[in-house]
Amino acid sequence: MKIDKLLLPLLILNFAGVSFAQELKKEFIDPQPQESRSTAVKVKGGTMLFLAGHTASQPRPDVDLGNFEAQFKATFDKIKITLTKAGGTFDDIVSMGVFLTDLRYIPEFSKLAKDIFKKNYPAITFVEVSHLARPQSLMEIQPIAVIP
Amino acid sequence: MILPVPQSAYSQAVKVKGGTLVFLSGVGPVDEKGTLQAPGDYRGQVNATWENMRRIMAKAGGTVDDIVTMTVYTTERRWGEIFTDMRKEIFKTGYPSSAFMEARKLKTPGAFLEIQAIAVLKD
Numbered sequence: 001m002k003i004d005k006l007l008l009p010l011l012i013l014n015f016a017g018v019s020f021a022q023e024l025k026k027e028f029i030d031p032q033p034q035e036s037r038s039t040a041v042k043v044k045g046g047t048m049l050f051l052a053g054h055t056a057s058q059p060r061p062d063v064d065l066g067n068f069e070a071q072f073k074a075t076f077d078k079i080k081i082t083l084t085k086a087g088g089t090f091d092d093i094v095s096m097g098v099f100l101t102d103l104r105y106i107p108e109f110s111k112l113a114k115d116i117f118k119k120n121y122p123a124i125t126f127v128e129v130s131h132l133a134r135p136q137s138l139m140e141i142q143p144i145a146v147i148p
Numbered sequence: 149m150i151l152p153v154p155q156s157a158y159s160q161a162v163k164v165k166g167g168t169l170v171f172l173s174g175v176g177p178v179d180e181k182g183t184l185q186a187p188g189d190y191r192g193q194v195n196a197t198w199e200n201m202r203r204i205m206a207k208a209g210g211t212v213d214d215i216v217t218m219t220v221y222t223t224e225r226r227w228g229e230i231f232t233d234m235r236k237e238i239f240k241t242g243y244p245s246s247a248f249m250e251a252r253k254l255k256t257p258g259a260f261l262e263i264q265a266i267a268v269l270k271d
Binding site for chain 2: 025029030037038039040041042043044048094095097103106122123124125126127128129130144146
């Protein structure tokens, strides 16, 4: 009974051609699974979320000692907290700027990223920088997400 | 396009409503197999990069004119003016917003530049 009450106005709006909650459409162009990234990601609809650069930082000083995998995990833990707060998940990430102090970490990054993205790989740009905000940081990640 | 800067072929801001977004991975002077094009030749690499960008935008159903913003990472900041000069020929319907910065290294060894762009396709 409750459902009917909810559905009726939705159906009326649908038939009237009114779009009140735009459906999210996503297309991954030329995915490269071995690199855990797509050449481009095409998105229509949804809510955009622009994240700040995320790093493994103060709450986890233990990971700041040159351990790439630990920093990767700590960084994505923080990204997850931000995404959750905004109502999103890792699957909603469509693009990332990945700033590394050494690009020789790219293969390790791609390997670890497989567990994060499963198969919907975001567009990624890798850039090597001389320094990040904290001397111990090996990476900073700036994601863009689109939440359904 | 808000406050275009024609001499450097970019706009201070671009305002967009609606459309389909395309987020591109970094595009550099490489062929489809990832092999570096025009080694040591800055202009050649800029051309190869835009050629790539055209190909990817076509695959996404658009053109380079749909690009609304781009971040240009370069290992050779001193050649920035060559880049912006050449960019004047790329865009026919207005300039995207843009940032230009030096990176220590890029993904493809020997690449002088890589462009991270966002485009919006008209519905």
